[in-house]
Amino acid sequence: MKLKMAVTPERIQQIVGRYYGVKRIREEEGEFEVEVEDIDFYPEDYFSMLVSDLRKMGYVAFTKTKNEIIIIEEPERSKRSLLKILMAIATVITLFYVGYSYVSSYFSSSLLMSFLETLIYFVIPVFIILGSREFGRYLGMKRNSMQYSFPIFVPDPIGMGTMGSINAPNVAYPSKRAMVESSLLSVVFGFLVSLIFVIIGGYLSLMQRIPVSGVRSPILQIGSPLIFQAAMRSFVPSDGVLFPTAYAGWVGIIVSAFNAMPIGFLDGGLISSAMLGKYSQYVSYVAIVAIIGLSILYPSWLILLVFVLIIGIRGPEPLNNVGRASGYVKILALSIGIIILIGLVPIPFHTLPPQFSVSYGQTQFVVYSVSANISTNVSCFLNVSNHGTSPITPGFSISPAIPISVKSSSRSVSPSTSQRFNVTINFTKSAPGFYSYVISVFTSTASELVNIHIYFIDLTENFTMKSNNPLMENATVNDTAKIPLASDTSSTLMLNVYAFGSSGMDYHVVVQNAVTAVGENFPFVLSGGTSFLILVNSTIPQTVYVIVYDQQYQGDVAVINFVNTTNTVHR
Known part of the structure; x- marks a missing residue:
């Protein structure tokens, strides 16, 4: 608990006089009303410095009018420490959950190696992006004499692994500039570092040609931001399979743009509150209605919205809420809209019509033995036709799991052509009976299933x-x-x-x-x-x-x- 120093009107006169011309001080039950010259005549950061000086004594100041500052004892605030820790742990778990299925498919590694690759190529990059957002916020707060406070991370188990973070400072923002700078720097830092990871992932993909036959990549299923498309065109290979690090960059771009929305304690909400004051809540209502509508198409939008509603629809106002925002602050506030337009995607994932089809020959087979113990190969052929405009490299899997091998004259199928693939199933069973398998043929956009039936007869x-x-x-x-x-x-x-x-x-x-x-x-x-x-x-x-x-x-x-x-x- 912060110790509060006993202060006198003379002490208040001394501290406030460092920054403003003091006309009169009136004390009533520990509250000081300080009449000063017009605050707009002084630099905006003066008020931030005043708040910082008073906070060391256990007091806080806020404006009542352009000529009046109220100084009171600073109330104790809930730090939500346990909630923040639990939410950070949950976000790590959901990032592993979401990233593992993609990374394990991309590298086709063992369980332990896939877990390590998920950590290195996806989870760590996403947290570096989230950390860069917080570093930008830290710089903005430090620049405005504020103490940085840890955010609330929001997990997303059904989509991208995370929906970013919610800005929940332990202390109030001293000025409009403090709110705008810390929020904008958070969004911009996260956005730029995300783009860097997209580029890094593209180069890693070019350097490490993974010999995987096919990956269920989101690249053709996601709604890509404009900036992402521009980077992908130059740095991501033509087969459209994203390296996991580039996928992490995509997640970061979407998260940064969504946190720029003008709702509550999101970065965009803080900027809206700083510039519009009490009227910002009406902007929040409009944004909330839009998010609810979008959640019909992509339910994860509701996850972050729920946390926003719990903390508050209307963002906090700065302690100095009467001063005019400078032209510099107004330009910063408007620039947040550029991030939204470039990076926000209403529907991050969507389903495209299949760009390929599969035709096949015989799908029923009989094997036989005189000893009820058989090991034999069952072969079938599958014709994969490419109806898209880019080459595809189909992958093959079988369920229930059983060893298979796939051979063809070429693993890639050019546009408007077909390729025959011979699939051999290593059928090893000890009990006669009827066995059913499902061969999945998949590309980066879709998959098709072929049912295989095997009759094992004991002669x-x-x-x-x-x-x-x-x-x-x-x-x-x-x-x-x-x-x-x-x-x-x-x-x-x-x-x-x-x-x-x-x-x-x-x-x-x-x-x-x-x-x-x-x-x-x-x-x-x-x-x-x-x-x-x-x-x-x-x-x-x-x-x-x-x-x-x-x-x-x-x-x-x-x-x-x-x-x-x-x-x-x-x-």
Whole structure:
């Protein structure tokens, strides 16, 4: 607690007289009313120096009129220390949360290395930007004889990781110039350092050509500020994949511009309050309505708005709120609008129509084993077509996770062209069954999903198709292959018959002479010593796979290759 010194009218006369011509002093219950010459005749920073001198004694001064200064004991103010610490910790956490998914995809590193890269390339740059904002504020406060106070950082777990900081000084601003200078320097420092990180990230991207096949980059999904677009055109590679440090710079530009909005204790709100006084609250109302409207498109705007509303819609007025603002201060105040116009983006993230499409061939496969333990490769091809105006480098992933490899003549797909990619799945399973996977093909703007189904059949001795298990046979297009299925056991089996073609269409499979159980998942009844007939037909050249299996996925497989020739070999 600050010790307050006992003061007398003579002492007040001495202190105020250093800066202003004193006409009269009146004391009433510890409050001093000092009549002075017109304050506007004196330099604006005189009042800041007066406040600084009085604060050392535990007193504070504010203006009542242009000729009257009120001096009272300085009240104790809440420093919100715990809140500020908790908010800073939360901001670090949300920056890691938001940055990790992008950085880990960009570098394709291990868990520990991705965490370290997120810290170095994203979290630290963002905090340097936030720190530069606070350094600008510190310079502005020091220039105006104020004591710097720590801000309230605002986390953003659903968007950029942070929404910046709220200026919540422990002491009042002494003058309009103090409010404008400290707020403007905060915005400008953050804005310029953000742009520097955009440039640094661009150079790092050029120097470290990361061999990643594709990154879900926000570069084509974000609404970019004008200054960001100008820097990106010169320093960011043509494939549009932002280096994480450049992404941190983008976050800094958006945050700096948003904090320039004329609302409450935001930097723009302080400038508005300094220049407009009590009328600044009406500007805040307009800005709040605009932010609420924008939050429909991007909900994170509401996060910062909530904190602004908690602290106050109307920013504080300076202790000297009657003096005229100089031309220098007015120019500084107006320049904040330039930052808003250049850097503010109403919708930081938005969805673009996909700039590519994926076509594919066979997506169903059957593998088989006589020991219920298999390790084999399943290959499929995907054609990626580029409908955009820039080359793309598609990436591939699979879920659930399983090893895959991708090969093609070129990893890049030029505009208005297509590229074939052969995707090989290393299928290793020990239990027969039905397995479903989703291959994700993604670029910097969008992704497409391809469903892959694999039937793992344990070949059985309980029944056979003809005399082979599995059966491999050729047939003629539009001809019908007849495949008898005979029981080799005395047991009664409940079976299912499933078929698919390599083209996915234009084939027909019919089961004849079979006893069926209506409503069962395995409807075909094969009693001991009996058989039924499977008829397979295709109207186009393709391979048709027929699977007969029981509840344990024990069964038989027939592979019928339909060709355009009369030289069909039957076995």
